[in-house]
Amino acid sequence: MKSLYTAIAFLAIMTTSQLSAHDHSDGWIPLPASGDTIGTGSTDEQPAMYYLTGDTRLEADLVIADGAVVTLCLNGYQLTGLGDNPVISVDASKLTVCDCQEGSEAPEHQHRYYRNEEGRFVFDDGSDEWDTQYEAADTIGVIDGGVITGGLTLGGVFVDGEGACFTLESGAIAGNRSTRTNLGPIGGGGIAIWDSSDEPGEMERRVVINGGQVAGNTSVSGGGGIFAYEALTLNGGKIWGNRADKGGGVYISGSRAHFVMNGGEISGNNGIKDAGAIYGYLYSQFTLNGGLIIDNVCEGSNSGGGIYMNQARSLVINGGLISGNIGYFGAGVSTNWVDTISITGGVIINNSAPGDEFRDKDIFINRQDGTQLSIEGGYMGRFEVNQVWGNYNVVEGGFFVEPTITDYLTEGAIAIPVGEGVTGYREGFPYGVYKRNTNGTDIALDITPGNPAYDQAPIEAGIDFTAEGIPDSLCAVYAYRTDTIEPFAYGLPVDAGPYHVMSTLLSKNGKWYYGQTPFDIAIDKGEWPGEKMATGMIAAGHGDSIALPEIPEGAYFGTPSGDTRILDAHIADGYLYYTGSDDIEPGEVYTLLVPVGEGVNYRIFAILVQLTGNEVSGIQSVDGDNLRIFTTPGQLHIAGTSAPATVYNLQGRPVYRGTDRTITLPGGVYIVQVGDTVRKAVVR
Numbered sequence: 001m002k003s004l005y006t007a008i009a010f011l012a013i014m015t016t017s018q019l020s021a022h023d024h025s026d027g028w029i030p031l032p033a034s035g036d037t038i039g040t041g042s043t044d045e046q047p048a049m050y051y052l053t054g055d056t057r058l059e060a061d062l063v064i065a066d067g068a069v070v071t072l073c074l075n076g077y078q079l080t081g082l083g084d085n086p087v088i089s090v091d092a093s094k095l096t097v098c099d100c101q102e103g104s105e106a107p108e109h110q111h112r113y114y115r116n117e118e119g120r121f122v123f124d125d126g127s128d129e130w131d132t133q134y135e136a137a138d139t140i141g142v143i144d145g146g147v148i149t150g151g152l153t154l155g156g157v158f159v160d161g162e163g164a165c166f167t168l169e170s171g172a173i174a175g176n177r178s179t180r181t182n183l184g185p186i187g188g189g190g191i192a193i194w195d196s197s198d199e200p201g202e203m204e205r206r207v208v209i210n211g212g213q214v215a216g217n218t219s220v221s222g223g224g225g226i227f228a229y230e231a232l233t234l235n236g237g238k239i240w241g242n243r244a245d246k247g248g249g250v251y252i253s254g255s256r257a258h259f260v261m262n263g264g265e266i267s268g269n270n271g272i273k274d275a276g277a278i279y280g281y282l283y284s285q286f287t288l289n290g291g292l293i294i295d296n297v298c299e300g301s302n303s304g305g306g307i308y309m310n311q312a313r314s315l316v317i318n319g320g321l322i323s324g325n326i327g328y329f330g331a332g333v334s335t336n337w338v339d340t341i342s343i344t345g346g347v348i349i350n351n352s353a354p355g356d357e358f359r360d361k362d363i364f365i366n367r368q369d370g371t372q373l374s375i376e377g378g379y380m381g382r383f384e385v386n387q388v389w390g391n392y393n394v395v396e397g398g399f400f401v402e403p404t405i406t407d408y409l410t411e412g413a414i415a416i417p418v419g420e421g422v423t424g425y426r427e428g429f430p431y432g433v434y435k436r437n438t439n440g441t442d443i444a445l446d447i448t449p450g451n452p453a454y455d456q457a458p459i460e461a462g463i464d465f466t467a468e469g470i471p472d473s474l475c476a477v478y479a480y481r482t483d484t485i486e487p488f489a490y491g492l493p494v495d496a497g498p499y500h501v502m503s504t505l506l507s508k509n510g511k512w513y514y515g516q517t518p519f520d521i522a523i524d525k526g527e528w529p530g531e532k533m534a535t536g537m538i539a540a541g542h543g544d545s546i547a548l549p550e551i552p553e554g555a556y557f558g559t560p561s562g563d564t565r566i567l568d569a570h571i572a573d574g575y576l577y578y579t580g581s582d583d584i585e586p587g588e589v590y591t592l593l594v595p596v597g598e599g600v601n602y603r604i605f606a607i608l609v610q611l612t613g614n615e616v617s618g619i620q621s622v623d624g625d626n627l628r629i630f631t632t633p634g635q636l637h638i639a640g641t642s643a644p645a646t647v648y649n650l651q652g653r654p655v656y657r658g659t660d661r662t663i664t665l666p667g668g669v670y671i672v673q674v675g676d677t678v679r680k681a682v683v684r
Contacts, residue, residue: 024051024073031072031079035060039068039093052077052146054108061085061151064093066161074146074171076101076109078123081150085158086192087176088148092161099146099171099212111147113175113216115139119224119243119270120189121175121216123149143215149175155187155227156217160194163203168237170212178219178227187244187251188227189217195229195256204256206231209264213237219244222279223251224269232259234266234291243270247279247308248296255313257284261320265292273300275308276325280315287316288346297354298327303334303364305351314340317378322348322362330364332381341365341373343398349381349428379429380405399429410435416479416504417490423475423506430490434477434504444468445519459492459523467503476503496523531607534576538566538611540584542680543629545577549607551596557607558595566590566611572632575684576609579630586615629672629679636663636670636681645674 031038031050035058042048042065051073057080064070072088076099081087088095101109113121114137121141124130134140148156148171156176159166173190180186186194191214193205207228214225215238224242226232232252239249248269252259259278266277276296280286286309298305305327309315315338322332332351335341353360362381367373373385376397385394385408394408399418406415418425418432425432446466461467467476479488480499493499503517536546548557548571560569560576567579569592576594584590592609626640638645638661647656647663648671655670656663665683672679 024049024075028073031056033057033059035062037063037065039070040065042068042070044069044094047071049073051075052079056080057150058082058087062088064088064090064095066092068093070094071096071098073097074099074101074148076104076106076145078111078147078149080123080125081148081152081156081176083150083152085151086154086156087151088157090157090159090161090164090166092164094165094167095157096167096169097148097157097171097173097212098169102145102170102212104145109145111143113141113143115141115216115241118177118218119216119241120177120218121149121241123147123175143172143174143213146171147175148173151176153177153179155189155192155219157191158188158194159192159205159207161205164205165208166191166193166206167208167210168212168214169210170237172213172215174213174215174217176217178221178223181221186227186229187219187222187224187247189219189224189242189244190214190239191226192223193226193228193230193232195254204230206233208233208235209237209239210235211237214239215241217242219251221251222246222253222281224248225266226250228252228257228259229254230256230258232257234259234261234264236264238265238267240265240268243272245272246274246281247271247277248275249277251275251279251281252284252286253281255283258287259285260287260289261291261293262289263291265294267292267294267296269296271296271298271300271304271308271327274298274302274310275304276306276327277304278307279304280307280309280312282311283313284309285312285314285316287314288318288320288322290319291321293320293322293325295324297325298331301328303327303329303336305331307333309335309338311337312339314338314342316340317343317346317348319345321346323350325351326354327351328353328360329366330362330384331360332362334364334366336366338371341371343375343380344377347379347426349379349401351381375433377424379426383408395433396435397433399424399426400431400433401429403431405431405433409433414504416477416488416502418477419490422477422490432477434506458494459521461492464492465521470505474505476505478503493521493523498522533608533610535610535612536576537614538578538580538584538590539614539680540580540582543568543577543579543631544680544682545575545631545684546609546611548574548576548594548609550574556597558597560592560594560609562592562609563590566592568628568630570630575633577630577632578611579628580611580613584613586613588613627674627677627679629681631681631683633684634664634667636665636672636683637661638663638672638674641674643675645672647672 028049028051030053039048047069049071052075055078061081112124114134155178156173177189178187218224224244225239248271249266276298277293293306305325306322332348348362351362361384363383365385375395378398380400393410396410396413413435415433478492480493480501481488531549557571565581565583569578590611594607628639630637644659670681
């Protein structure tokens with residue numbers, strides 16, 4: 001049977017943009033294949049800069065000299081170690097690795113690999129044996145650009161010594177492994193940050209990843225991709241396709257270990273026993289500010305497809321996405337004996353147990369006495385806190401997919417159904433948590449006279465009623481129920497009837513939680529007092545107007561809409577003015593809707609206007625596509641041309657001749673001639 005990891009397809013294509021090639025002049029030095037110690041005497045002001053001139057198999061593994069400052073450009077080529085030691089050792093020095101050919105599709109920058117049974121990428125060494133294994137492998141791929149590989153016992157890059165610093169800007173650390181198990185669970189198939197002394201006052205070792213990839217590395221203990229005893233920062237790049245006993249992607253351990261993830265991606269990693277992506281142990285700290293932790297797998301029946309923090313100091317989640325991970329006991333996030341857990345943002349959703357989609361919890365917190373847990377924001381899937389001992393404050397903000405979150409609410413917090421329009425709303429998270437104001441702030445309500453009228457739309461705060469005494473910095477969220485409907489539904493009701501409404505105050509900047517006030521409201525059914533339809537005639541190529549029904553005092557007509565063959569439709573002084581297109585047919589009916597708006601009852605009411613096509617004998621309409629003739633009370637308007645116009649009354653006598661575009665006339669029916677075009681117009 002194939003191992004679980006062999007069933008997962010891994011892509012070897014980086015999403016970062018390709019950097020421009022350069023000629024490595026101005027102080028760059030070709031890296032010697034002899035390897036050994038490099039960079040002696042270099043400083044921050046005068047760093048040593050090396051580059052590969054072709055695929056290079058080292059004669060001795062590289063060591064960055066104590067105190068040296070070195071930049072190594074892979075230049076699209078493969079750097080292969082001897083296998084007995086790390087490919088590169090950074091001891092009390094600074095190393096930056098980059099690759100100016102990252103993403104290059106040139107043949108010399110294409111590095112083929114297959115994934116072996118342990119999960120490690122094995123790159124082409126030119127042998128017939130490699131070709132045979134490549135052809136038989138379940139998973140093959142290509143990395144475009146430079147690769148550091150061939151560290152088969154202590155990984156790819158080993159960082160130790162006071163103040164040692166390794167920065168990965170671009171390029172790949174792939175196909176390495178760690179077999180070390182002594183001195184505790186040290187690993188790090190791709191990168192290891194080791195503290196050999198842990199003396200007080202020493203400068204910390206640190207690794208910063210701004211780009212590139214750590215891929216296809218393995219460890220028999222912890223951290224297939226990276227093992228960290230000290231500071232690790234991920235700003236970009238990708239940690240993917242690695243495998244280890246614990247922490248397929250990253251393993252952090254010890255009181256000086258703090259992993260901060262600001263961006264980038266950790267995906268497709270496998271943990272054999274625990275944590276597909278990240279395993280935090282023994283007073284370590286992990287902070288997630290952004291980035292993706294997706295599609296990682298815990299192969300065993302233990303904890304955490306994404307993150308597992310065990311006996312750690314802190315877990316802080318301020319942002320990022322944790323999704324699609326597979327594992328038991330918290331498929332997305334799992335914790336045990338963690339001193340401080342804080343969630344203020346991020347999305348943790350759609351993580352699942354093996355073979356049973358979404359059965360396991362997205363978050364499982366095994367709380368022990370003394371744990372400080374605070375959830376103030378973010379978006380959470382299925383959530384469980386186990387072994388809650390004593391009266392602990394747990395949840396006081398955030399959005400959740402299921403109502404069981406109410407079991408863990410902070411004293412004074414409430415959970416209500418929420419929807420669009422709520423601060424922080426995101427589709428798929430119907431339950432929001434808000435913290436009530438301990439001062440008991442009330443909302444004074446001013447219901448409109450007669451109560452809101454039923455108009456086939458929800459009542460609206462500020463239109464149907466006003467809420468007084470709310471500071472400008474706050475807004476209100478509403479939920480409602482009746483005597484027979486539980487629980488509260490989000491928003492304000494639609495149908496006529498009596499309701500119990502709950503208003504919750506929250507701040508407009510997305511930080512919660514002030515007062516909660518209940519009140520009752522009744523919705524009556526309003527009736528329109530006047531006519532609801534207007535009818536008239538319309539002729540091809542001719543303008544006309546009809547009087548619209550009267551509307552209540554304070555109401556207004558909106559913009560008419562409907563049949564596109566009714567041209568220039570507009571409303572003035574209670575009249576609908578229009579022109580018929582040349583497509584108008586006698587006897588056919590053409591329809592417009594005129595919306596009526598008013599502050600209480602008539603927001604969605606509309607007057608139906610039906611115009612019957614009419615043939616006007618004796619008037620012929622000729623070319624005049626740009627000509628527009630319309631009327632307002634006492635005036636006739638001509639637009640679309642500067643040509644002289646003649647206006648006739650129905651007796652055929654001219655009443656105006658000239659180039660004015662607005663002509664004052666008494667009410668009546670007129671014939672307007674502009675050039676060869678003749679139109680009829682009615683002036684009220």
